Amino acid sequence: MAQCLVFEVRSQRTVLRDRNSGLGRQPAMYKERKIERHQLQDYLQVFNxxxxxxxxxxGNVxxxxxxxxxxxxxxVGARFDLCLKMPNGNIGQSIDLSAKCLWSHEDETPGSYDSGxxxxxxxxEYLAFVQLLREYFCFYPFYEASA
Structure with missing residues (x-):
């Protein structure tokens, strides 16, 4: 399974991506990190x-x-009863969801599929989880006080 280790915030979505995707294909100026990234200790797993x-x-929320x-x-078109289990720090915590699959296609990573x-x-409970992810993985600008 794809290594789902890094969240990125893009517009109103929190996106989870493989740490190694795209490396080596980026221009040199993007290879060195300018800002800190928050890395997950565990996968956010989804169960039937x-x-x-x-x-x-x-992948994203x-x-x-x-x-x-x-x-x-x-x-595609099927309804699923899902359970999103929180990683180690929140043992026993889960969020139950019912959802319909709208699309599914092969990911850029061979052997992996993305499904919406x-x-x-x-x-x-789910909205609070989404907000928590947005807050945790959002980068706020640092302003220095002027004299």
């Missing part, structure tokens, strides 16, 4: 709520849905 089987890891990165394509889901109902 009824079977308990791992479906994949979280929005207030209305999510993208799943998986080893297999997902059936629209949530049937958006819970307060």
């Amino acid at each position: 709520r009824h079977t308990g089987r791992l479906m994949g890891c979280l 929005s207030g209305e849905g999510l993208m799943l990165i998986s080893e297999l394509p997902v059936l 889901f629209e949530l049937s109902q958006v819970s307060t």
Whole structure:
């Protein structure tokens, strides 16, 4: 499965990407980090709520849905009952979701698939999770006080 280790904030979405994707193809000026990146200690895994089987890891989130990165394509048009389990620091915490797969296609990484889901109902718990990710992975400008 793709290594899902780095979140990036892009507009109103928090995006999870493989740490190694694109390296070596970027212009030299982009190879050295100018800003700190927050790195995850664990994957944010998504499970089938009824079977308990791992479906994949979280690719990105929005207030209305999510993208799943998986080893297999997902059936487009099907509804799924999902469970998003929090990593080590929050043992026992999970968020149950019901969602419809709107699209699924092969990722740039061979053997990985990206699938977009629209949530049937958006819970307060899920919205709080999305907001927490936005706050944690957002970079605020540092302003120096002028004399």
